[in-house]
Amino acid sequence: MKEIVLASAGEMELVGKLYDSVNDYFEKHINYCYPNWQKGKYPVLADAQRAFEDQTLYILKAAEGILGSVIIDSFQHPEYKKIPWTLQAPDEDIMVIHTLVVDPDYRGQGLGEKLVRFGIDCCKKSGARAVRLDTHYKNIPARRLYEKCGFTSLGCYKAFVDEIWQEFDVFEYIFF
Numbered sequence: 001m002k003e004i005v006l007a008s009a010g011e012m013e014l015v016g017k018l019y020d021s022v023n024d025y026f027e028k029h030i031n032y033c034y035p036n037w038q039k040g041k042y043p044v045l046a047d048a049q050r051a052f053e054d055q056t057l058y059i060l061k062a063a064e065g066i067l068g069s070v071i072i073d074s075f076q077h078p079e080y081k082k083i084p085w086t087l088q089a090p091d092e093d094i095m096v097i098h099t100l101v102v103d104p105d106y107r108g109q110g111l112g113e114k115l116v117r118f119g120i121d122c123c124k125k126s127g128a129r130a131v132r133l134d135t136h137y138k139n140i141p142a143r144r145l146y147e148k149c150g151f152t153s154l155g156c157y158k159a160f161v162d163e164i165w166q167e168f169d170v171f172e173y174i175f176f
Contacts, residue, residue, distance in 0.1 A: 015069050
């Protein structure tokens with residue numbers, strides 16, 4: 001049985017290994033890494049640890065182990081202030097899905113969708129008025145997934161992140 005739960009302290013090393021596995025997959029199979037997703041750079045164990053401490057790190061567990069993870073919180077990158085979001089609302093009314101990963105060995109099994117829909121439900125239960133997220137513009141599978149789950153693309157934006165210019169597609173899901 002697959003379930004999504006808050007991560008525990010004993011699972012942090014496994015989440016770090018999951019992050020490395022995802023970055024290895026990107027490097028090997030996509031022939032480029034998204035600029036800020038690189039093994040040893042992002043995401044790394046320290047990112048999982050911070051989210052764990054904030055109780056915002058969720059993992060998708062199964063008998064096989066940790067098959068995916070996601071961070072769900074209210075942190076909006078400063079670059080988000082420059083984006084003309086459909087819903088103009090105070091920061092406390094907005095939630096964000098970050099660092100959504102699925103073990104490459106389990107790609108294509110609907111686990112990413114399961115994590116996204118879980119994130120939407122968490123945000124709705126928290127009282128948020130909208131959920132926001134972004135992905136590198138070359139990450140076509142993620143873009144398709146977010147649209148399938150009901151997010152609206154607001155287009156591609158350039159931002160100076162991690163000391164380089166990067167291009168992201170930004171998405172918004174508004175609760176009516």
